[in-house]
Amino acid sequence: MKQIKRKALASLINLALLGVPVANAADSEALERRIRELESRLAKMDQLEARLEKLDKAAALSARPIDPPPLTNPSPEVIKLTRKVNTLERKLEVQDEVTTGALKKLPVFDAGENGFRITSADKKNQLRIGATIQTDYRNFLGDNPDAWTGLALGPVGPDSIFLRQARIVLEGYLLKDIYFKIMPDFAQTSNTANMLPDAYVDYAYATQASLLVGKYKPSIGLERLQSDSNTAFLERAFPTNLAPNRDMGIQVHGGFAMPGYKAETAPGPIDNKNAFTYQVGITNGTGDSGNPYGNGAQSTSSTSFTSANNKEFDGRIFAQPFQHSGYSWLEGFGVGLSGSFSSPDKLVLNNQRTPLGQTQFIYYDAPNTITAGSTGVITANGSSNRIYPQAYWYKGPFGLMGEYVASTQTLNGSDPTSKVNNITQTNTASQVQVSYVVTGEDNTFEGVKPMRNFDPFKGSWGALQLAARWTELNVDSDTFKMIDPTRSASKATAGTFGANWFLNKYALIRLDYEYVSFEGGAGTKTGSGEASKYNITNRPSEQVLSTRFQLAF
Amino acid sequence: MKNNFLTIVFAAVLAALASNNAHSKDINLLNVSYDPTRELYKEYNPVFASYWKAKTGDTVTINQSHGGGGKQARAVLEGLEADVVTLAIAYDIDQLYQKRKLIPENWQTLLPNNSSPYTSTIVFIVRKGNPLGIKDWNDIVKPDVSIVTPNPKTSGGARWNFLAAWGYALKHNNNDEAAAKEFVSKLFKNAAVLDTGARGATTSFVEREIGDVLITWENEAYMVLNEFGADKFEIVTPSLSILTEPPVAVVEDVARKHGTTEVATEYLKYLYSKEGQEIIGKNFYRPTDPEIAAKYAKQFKPLELIKIDQFGGWNEAQNKFFADEGVFDQIYGAGK
Numbered sequence: 023m024k025q026i027k028r029k030a031l032a033s034l035i036n037l038a039l040l041g042v043p044v045a046n047a048a049d050s051e052a053l054e055r056r057i058r059e060l061e062s063r064l065a066k067m068d069q070l071e072a073r074l075e076k077l078d079k080a081a082a083l084s085a086r087p088i089d090p091p092p093l094t095n096p097s098p099e100v101i102k103l104t105r106k107v108n109t110l111e112r113k114l115e116v117q118d119e120v121t122t123g124a125l126k127k128l129p130v131f132d133a134g135e136n137g138f139r140i141t142s143a144d145k146k147n148q149l150r151i152g153a154t155i156q157t158d159y160r161n162f163l164g165d166n167p168d169a170w171t172g173l174a175l176g177p178v179g180p181d182s183i184f185l186r187q188a189r190i191v192l193e194g195y196l197l198k199d200i201y202f203k204i205m206p207d208f209a210q211t212s213n214t215a216n217m218l219p220d221a222y223v224d225y226a227y228a229t230q231a232s233l234l235v236g237k238y239k240p241s242i243g244l245e246r247l248q249s250d251s252n253t254a255f256l257e258r259a260f261p262t263n264l265a266p267n268r269d270m271g272i273q274v275h276g277g278f279a280m281p282g283y284k285a286e287t288a289p290g291p292i293d294n295k296n297a298f299t300y301q302v303g304i305t306n307g308t309g310d311s312g313n314p315y316g317n318g319a320q321s322t323s324s325t326s327f328t329s330a331n332n333k334e335f336d337g338r339i340f341a342q343p344f345q346h347s348g349y350s351w352l353e354g355f356g357v358g359l360s361g362s363f364s365s366p367d368k369l370v371l372n373n374q375r376t377p378l379g380q381t382q383f384i385y386y387d388a389p390n391t392i393t394a395g396s397t398g399v400i401t402a403n404g405s406s407n408r409i410y411p412q413a414y415w416y417k418g419p420f421g422l423m424g425e426y427v428a429s430t431q432t433l434n435g436s437d438p439t440s441k442v443n444n445i446t447q448t449n450t451a452s453q454v455q456v457s458y459v460v461t462g463e464d465n466t467f468e469g470v471k472p473m474r475n476f477d478p479f480k481g482s483w484g485a486l487q488l489a490a491r492w493t494e495l496n497v498d499s500d501t502f503k504m505i506d507p508t509r510s511a512s513k514a515t516a517g518t519f520g521a522n523w524f525l526n527k528y529a530l531i532r533l534d535y536e537y538v539s540f541e542g543g544a545g546t547k548t549g550s551g552e553a554s555k556y557n558i559t560n561r562p563s564e565q566v567l568s569t570r571f572q573l574a575f
Numbered sequence: 576m577k578n579n580f581l582t583i584v585f586a587a588v589l590a591a592l593a594s595n596n597a598h599s600k601d602i603n604l605l606n607v608s609y610d611p612t613r614e615l616y617k618e619y620n621p622v623f624a625s626y627w628k629a630k631t632g633d634t635v636t637i638n639q640s641h642g643g644g645g646k647q648a649r650a651v652l653e654g655l656e657a658d659v660v661t662l663a664i665a666y667d668i669d670q671l672y673q674k675r676k677l678i679p680e681n682w683q684t685l686l687p688n689n690s691s692p693y694t695s696t697i698v699f700i701v702r703k704g705n706p707l708g709i710k711d712w713n714d715i716v717k718p719d720v721s722i723v724t725p726n727p728k729t730s731g732g733a734r735w736n737f738l739a740a741w742g743y744a745l746k747h748n749n750n751d752e753a754a755a756k757e758f759v760s761k762l763f764k765n766a767a768v769l770d771t772g773a774r775g776a777t778t779s780f781v782e783r784e785i786g787d788v789l790i791t792w793e794n795e796a797y798m799v800l801n802e803f804g805a806d807k808f809e810i811v812t813p814s815l816s817i818l819t820e821p822p823v824a825v826v827e828d829v830a831r832k833h834g835t836t837e838v839a840t841e842y843l844k845y846l847y848s849k850e851g852q853e854i855i856g857k858n859f860y861r862p863t864d865p866e867i868a869a870k871y872a873k874q875f876k877p878l879e880l881i882k883i884d885q886f887g888g889w890n891e892a893q894n895k896f897f898a899d900e901g902v903f904d905q906i907y908g909a910g911k
Contacts, residue, residue: 109767112785119775
């Protein structure tokens, strides 16, 4: 290789010198020396190249990781420790498996936005615990009814602070479809009929047809079907008085959604979720504002006044026909019709009361002594029916509700010698109420949920709803052939203004003012025997201011 | 003429096949089983499916669920819709009647051999070379021996293990129950870990190398040697063990709901057929068919076998030993 290089170098130099006159001996010698220098330098460069290669190889080798030598003979201590670690790891895995399995079966306790709930791990069973506490202050303005009637006004005296409701709500479902509700009210100890407002089971297997059995609100009056916690006023209007409060019975109910939508399960006698709903029931029949006593079992004694074997049939259809229609301003519109039919057998009638003041103004236990005999209790005995058109409309903060009822019943006196012992009475009642949530929240049949809870330090005050209502009850004039017109008014008209301050979704402060005017219901009886007559005047109007502090969850 | 005839025959066959297929059904079965039967049913199910297809034209797909026998029974009681159960002990299947009437009261008489198409027993697996010289039950209660066994609270196999140990202790202590209790106390004191099922215990012993001795089903032991190598493990057959009789049953309540009663019943009956028994023998279970049992007898070592009758049957054994505050809870602690 060196020889070739030497020769090549010499050739190059000769070529370079081509054409140059033949050099002398000194020049050749210099040239030879130069060639030797160049050869020496070439040799050095070869050496450097070789050294560089070696260094490259060495660098590559040093970059490769060196595997540790395998542990061919671990010591007994290492083996023991390894097994201990493996055992502990496995124990943890087994424990995890057991714990995870157990955790999956544990019920879920939830105390929060939706109240208190216990739900089984498979979600097929649930118990919800709720409560409603209402403390009212009722103040009669102006004339004290107690002073001029001289009569007991019922369980609630004027100007008092009292516990209106103290309810525990136990409701839920078992095996996904069997709903139940038990709701005692401990504020009603003096009125055993109201001590257990609701106690029912509802087998909601199919949304189209569910079976409800027990004590519940018969599906007749619209405002009655609204939960006590969610009404716009402290007390309901006159139409509610002409329907039963609660009754014992059995009801088939169902709901249907708009085409293309799925109906929702709505247990209980009230369904506002679905577009079309129906309820059909058979109950014992408790009369207007009636409530079954005790467990509702009818007395078999011949001297007691009961509806005995004759049951009441009731039915209701209600539609929200613009659900999912795209017409948002109409989607909250609902309209329906309900009715009932019965043939009670000496059913004792409840005296009628004013809405807010709850003072009696129709006395079925104060007979017209001129025509109906000096003694005796007026009962419903014979054909009885109600027809009840109803509607509501909610849009944003605005709410409107109206209902009308015509309630026909046959009244019967117990004195067979009286001139009038049997009349057919058709009382009518109606109401229109309007409400508006000033703070902008949605107004609904199910109440108002404030967007911001009451927290004045943060500048939020909850929600405020204002409401106004007009309601009237007209008593059939024939009624006064059997009841005393100087005790019972023939007409009552009430105007109510209300303000509801929602502190949060559970707590609420209400304030209502109501003015009730009467036709009849006062006067004197003059003469005696055949010359007896009633000089009827109007009962003084009633003004009531009432507040309520409510917690409901 | 001949061609026309053949054409007609061919068309007729096609029509028959089409007609058959037009009426054939797709059926799903769920077999809820105990832990170590995975390989058995993995082999058995397609064989049965072929048999059923040939017999009826229907396609049956069998889905398997495996786990500790007690745990599996509880799962069925809590709603797992098993068409059939093939569990480790009769007590667990009986609970399906006792608690929810999912099966008839006389379920165990509906199939031969007390509804047990196969039997097995309980043996030990040790590391190759048997370094601790394990020969019998009394060797595994020694202080320095670490054992692996499932938890009797969740595993049917573990209950068989327990009873086998108890039976051995009774025999060697003049039927002294206190001595037997002391014996099983020592046994469980040596337990490194209590898995929820037999397969979990195998995993612990074989893969995690936990323990010196695995107490397990005989069929499971042979499976371990087969799968993981006879060069790593040995089977030690004790002098005495218990005849395990894992039963099977159609969950009639569920099968009726699914419309699978007929196929589910046949699925279990086929386990008693020659084909079924062959698969059983190949998977190291002891066949109940005498002819097949004789064929596979050589793969099993002889040993003295006690039966569950010695304990008064499963109901009595369960109540005495494995119920809450029973003997197992007393020696190992409740809730473990």
